[in-house]
Amino acid sequence: MNKLWKIAGFTPFVLVAFINAFVDLGHKITIQNTLYKVYDGSELTLLTSIINALILLPFILLFTPSGFLADKFPKNIVMRVSAWFSVGIVSFITLCYFMGWFWLAFIATLLMAVQSAIYSPAKYGFIKDLVGKDMLAWGNGAMQATAIVAILAGMSVFSLFFETMYSVSGLGFLATKGEILQSIAPLGFVLMACAVAELYLCYRLPTMTQGSSESFDKEAYVSGKSLKRNLALLKSHRNIWLSVVGIAVFWSISQLLLASFPTYVKAEFNELNTFKVQMIIGFSGLGIIVGSIIAGRFSKQYIETGLIPLGALLVCLMTLLLLSFSSLTPYAVIFFLFGMGGALFVIPLNALIQFHAKEGELGKVLAGNNFIQNIGMLGFLVIGTIASLAQIEVSYLFYLCMVVAIGGMIYVVRLLPFSLVRMLVTLAFFQRYRLNVEGFDNIPEQGGVLLLGNHISFVDWAMVQLALPRKVYFVMERSYYDRWYIRIFLDLFGVIPVSNAGSKRALESIAQKLKEGHMVCLFPEGSISRHGHLNEFKSGFELAAKHLESHQAVILPFYIRGLWGSAFSRSHAGFQERRKSFAKRNITIAFGESLDIHSNAQQVKAKVFELSFSAWKSQCESLPTLGRAWIDSAKKWGSEVAIVDSMSGSMSYTRMLSLTLILSKLFANQTKGQQNVGIILPASLASSLCNLSLLMASKTIVNLNFTAGQKAIDAAIASAQIETIYTSQKFMDKLMGKGVALSFPQNVKVLYMEDLIGIVKSNKIDFVCKMIQAILLPSFMLKWLYVKGVKNTDVAAILFSSGSEGKPKGVMLSHLNIMSNILQISDVIHARSEDSMLSSLPPFHAFGLTVTMLMPLLEGMLSVTHADPTDAVGIAKAVAKNKVSVMCGTSTFLGIYARNSKVDKMMFDSLRLVVAGAEKLKKDVKEAFVMKFNKEIYEGYGATETTPVASVNLPSEFDADNWELHKASKDGSVGMPLPGSAIRIVDPNTMEELPVGEDGLILIGGHQVMVGYLNDEEKTREVIVELDGIRWYKSGDKGHLDSNGFIHIVDRYSRFAKIGGEMVSLGGIEEEIAKIIKKEEIDESVKYVAVALEDSKKGESVVLLVSGEQEQCQKLESALKDSALPALFKPSKILYVEAIPVLGSGKVDLKGAKDLAEKLLG
Secondary structure, eight states: OHHHHHSTTHHHHHHHHHHHHHHHHHHHHHHHHHHHHHOOHHHHHHHHHHHHHHHHHHHHHTHHHHHHHHHHSOHHHHHHHHHHHHHHHHHHHHHHHHHTOHHHHHHHHHHHHHHHHHHHHHHHHHHHHHHOGGGHHHHHHHHHHHHHHHHHHHHHHHHHHHHHHHHHHTOOTTOOHHHHHHHTTTHHHHHHHHHHHHHHHHTTSOOOOOOOOOOOOHHHHHHTHHHHHHHHHHHTSHHHHHHHHHHHHHHHHHHHHHHHHHHHHHHHHOOOOHHHHHHHHHHHHHHHHHHHHHHHHHTTTSOOTTHHHHHHHHHHHHHHTTTOOSSSHHHHHHHHHHHHHHHHHHHHHHHHHHHHSOTTTHHHHHHHHHHHHHHHHHHHHHHHHHHHHTTOOHHHHHHHHHHHHHHHHHHHHHHOHHHHHHHHHHHHHTTTEEEEEEOGGGSOSSSEEEEEEOOOBTTHHHHHHHHOSSOEEEEEEHHHHTOHHHHHHHHHHOEEEEOSTTHHHHHHHHHHHHHTTOEEEEOTTOSOOSSSSOOOOOSHHHHHHTTSOTTTEEEEEEEEESOTTSTTBOSOHHHHHHHOOSSOEEEEEEEOOOEETTOOHHHHHHHHHHHHHHHHHHHHHTOOOHHHHHHHHHHHHTTSEEEEETTTEEEEHHHHHHHHHHHHHHHHHHTTTOOEEEEEOOSSHHHHHHHHHHHHTTOEEEEOOTTSOHHHHHHHHHHHTOOEEEEOHHHHHHHHHTTOOOOOOTTOEEEEHHHHHHHHHHOHHHHHHHHHHHHHSOHHHHHHHHOOSOOTTSEEEEEEOOOTTSSOOEEEEEHHHHHHHHHHHHHHTTOOTTOEEEEOSOTTSHIIIIIIIIHHHHHTOEEEEOSOTTOHHHHHHHHHHHTOOEEEEOHHHHHHHHHOTTOOGGGGTTOSEEEEOSSOOOHHHHHHHHHHHOOOEEEEEEOGGGSSEEEEOOOOEEETTTTEEEOOOOTTSOOEEOTTEEEEEEOTTTOOBOOTTOOEEEEEEETTSOSEETTOHHHHHHHEEEETTEEEEEEEEEEEEOTTSOEEEEEETTSEEEETTEEEEHHHHHHHHHHHHHHTTOOTTOEEEEEEEEETTTEEEEEEEEESOHHHHHHHHHHHHHSOOOGGGSOSEEEEOSSOOBOTTSOBOHHHHHHHHHHHTO
16 A cells, blocks of 8 residues: 555545545535425435436536547546636535525536546546556555545535534524525635645646547537447446446445435434434445455455455345334444445456556546446436335335345346355455465456466465456366366366366367457466476467467466465475464465467476566565564574584574674674674674674674685775674684784774673673563564664675685675575475574675575574584584584585595485585586485575575475476586576677577576675676666576576686687686596596686687696696697696685685786796
């Protein structure tokens, strides 16, 4: 709802609608109350019916021209001209009040109605222009509520002033109509002030459309041909016609009740106070407001037609109770529920009319809707008039309303049985689920539509149907369809059964439904995903599409998010248990732009992949900040062990939370006036406490790379303007022992965690108080007390990139970046209650910060920390002792574990998932790891700029029911994109998307894409590009997507040497060297890296740096010279070095290697 008020022009539009209805009702109520004071019985019913008929008549007579004007001219201009007329009419009415000209004021009601009739189609058409199709239900609900509030305000304000002025005037029961009108004449000034305000606000409305060049056919209008043509337009679309008739029935009953109820009250209860009578009727308006809010809630970003039969039932029940009470009070409840039912009934129908109406015809359709409604209301008022003239009791008019209401309800259920089924499904699912729809604008209003998307659960079909305002026919496996206990229900929804034996008939049936303009949905994966990823898209739908012309139907891709991990999915029971919550589960379905009906399976799958970004959008945007998420997690998991540190021991969530509450306040005081705060700590309990406490204190954490050297650290401190660094004295001593002596500028304050923990221990009372708070206070109160003033789009962390290809860059990551990546990773690894994760990667690396430090703590997994990732034996002890199930590492670190003779296979027995990232997984490392530990390594892919994970290979799952392997990994690939991430392969020069299988620049899109580079907007613009509403990061990697959606990286665009005009891949040279090493059985301990150096003759030349035993290095040099490699691939020089430069992350320091080669060559 808040989105509506942010739309430019929506606020003045709402005020215009309010004032217009307020003025109309103000005058009408004044006339009706005057009639109520002077007449009673049949005369009162007759005159009340006539005044209502005068209001309706212009809507009928001006049906065609008002629709023409709304389409011909910009709608805001039509409203502006109408507002000028309103000022003139109200001025005349005010004069009538003061002069006591009652019958002229009575007739002026007709003039007011003329103005409203011209204004109405423009107003309702303007809603769609202003808010768009995806917010139509909300927009209509807001307009309905505004109109009713205006009506209630008009009824109450003018009735109250009327009664007050009438009493003050001292006029008795014998007062004439003119005398009464003169006594309340100052009300005319209220009308005039409102009309002038409406005129002013009309000039604030934006021009949304330019109108059409269509001309008005006067002859056709006078002869009635235009009327017939416009009515034929309504009848040409069944859904529009049914909606119009349904709305007309409700308002017709309402009109008759409003006209006859005052007479009934005066006769039965002898009530003479007009204010009291109008207030009882006004409760129907309150009901409409409540019903509008409910309809808007149910129809957030889509149209919930399941509310239609529910509203019809409520209206029917209330009319049946009209003659059941002996006092006035219960009628307030009756009118309230009547109004609420009417809103639930009318709002979805109005939204359906606007949704299905074609552009350029909306004005005529809405005017036609007004015409039918007003004909119906006028017809019922004529019945009321005839009944009055025939001296028929009012109670018989109520009986008529009852009969029509019952007939209307039967009509709705009979002609719209599908809506009844939708209502039952809505009530069943929305107790636990909240549906959001993205891309509602992309849904075609009519014509054949083939819906194709992912299959994540048993109830995907229900979510698809609930999101769509049109009926959908679902393609279903016959073995499910033939089960007798669900077949009747499925037939109501419209199911096309399919089986191998009768697939040809099913394909023909699909094609026929599409030709007839229906929506057909099938899940091209063929079965429910067992791993949460997209499976292979089968090409069966292509056979059905082959029978269709391009103009007969389109493909509408969709992606469902939120049901993975539910009881309806095929996810692991442990993962489902973790995802259980008392709160409603958010389900999002995203619809993409329509594709040609002849698109192939690979093209459709690629679009569905990209839609995962849109499907994740609403949830990601509402994610909490890291500090808030930590409090939620700590409160949820309470006394469970949060972390086990190989040096410090274990600690529970509650104890950790109490410490972070203390430290966050302490840090806030110590770093007052500072935003970026430095941390130099390895993976440890101290590091986790420090990072979480600073995040709670609303600081930006900057974990400094202590392996990068003094120069890089100094540059980072200067760049991030760091004034305070938190570290550990023990850790600094350990670095000193390894020959790493760090010094800091004088203006930088260095604080040690040992000292801070000492402060905490010395104040035991404060610790006990914080412990009590952590245990007793609810999450929302702790967040209010300790985490303030931070949005999820604010920068949470600055990580300085490895600088493998140049100067380290400060990568700014927001809370949203990190939280969304954590959620994505947790989903795909199926995080379970019994899971524990090894945290050994340094937190100055995105992989270490996001995946191994923050994710387990925020997702309730046990975090097992070990400070040194190169300590193979220490790592093995931590894994074995704590039964670690998930381990993440670099290829370098995993290789160390595989080669260490002191690490036994049994020590890694508890691992269920091993993921490699940060650098390319070397084939020999993978083979050695599998050989020794019998554990597969699954390679992931990403960058610091993507927080870091963008894709990952995962264990495949076997579907025994369908005898099908659900592949989640593929040799030679880096996996499929994470749900919510988008991968696009483009031409690096034109940014045009390339076909499946073709190599190009890899773009990574998603909510985990960084905010930008610190203090370097130019560099940010170089690597961030916005395409199709998605921010993409140019990875610099060259690769392709295969037909199954797996990413294959073949090289880096930046790792080339240009030799004599020829581009030579340095990565390709290294791959060939790896083959030579294997073929010649050279010791694998030999390390190498190829670099490109300037060459005065050839432009550039390739130099190879080699480290290892001299004999083995010479053997490699000899093998290279004798190999059949092209001359361009053979290095011009081979340099022996003591060690290849390596970064703290384990990656080769490419910039350092190039600098070393230049230094050696002088």
